[in-house]
Amino acid sequence: DIQVTQSPASLSASVGDRVTITCRSTQNIDIYLNWYQHKPGKAPRLLIYAASTLQSGVPSRFSGSGSGTDFILTISSLQPEDFATYYCQQTVRIPRTFGQGTKLEIK
């Protein structure tokens, strides 16, 4: 199976900060990498697909980059509603594995 590892596991930041979360896969996955946001009690939300394509309706402060084995999710200026857990997921192979998550908390 392809493993994807996120870092950091948790992150404290303030409103207005620029934040980056990284995702690394154990194999070359081209751009078969998605990013999701999840808040407790809510449905997970797709943010970015194919490594860098912003899902419709997602604010432009979110961006994704990378290809191959290394990927980055960037939030350019944190807003209060952005405090959540973020997951990457590879979709090049079954099983479509998720990273372990990055919990973004308010400093």
Added chain:
Amino acid sequence: EVQLVESGGGLVQPGGSLRLSCVVSGFTFRDYNFNWVRQAPGKGLEWIAYISTSNSIFYADSVQGRVTISRDNAKSSLYLQMSSLRAEDTALYFCARQKATIRGPYYYYYMDIWGKGTTVTVSS
């Protein structure tokens, strides 16, 4: 409104069975592929099952042989039949619609719409 609503979760004893349902609205169910994803307490997301429009099916090793994914296009519903349940199956179970973006010969898959989940607790 595009919506996926899961149901059928509950408390079940180890070794027991449960059938989860996911009813969709706001789009044409038969045109899409679907997934089940779960989240154990305090853990991250885990993909567990997939079904295509033509009933191609895949499972994660962790549930292979113990769960069956199915769909009923007439009822716009997705199902997950779970048996031989274990404590480690305790989780919040989500259904998710799958889409793809096509670039040249390549299909890039993603789960664009999710439900809020239904909770399964396996305990004696």
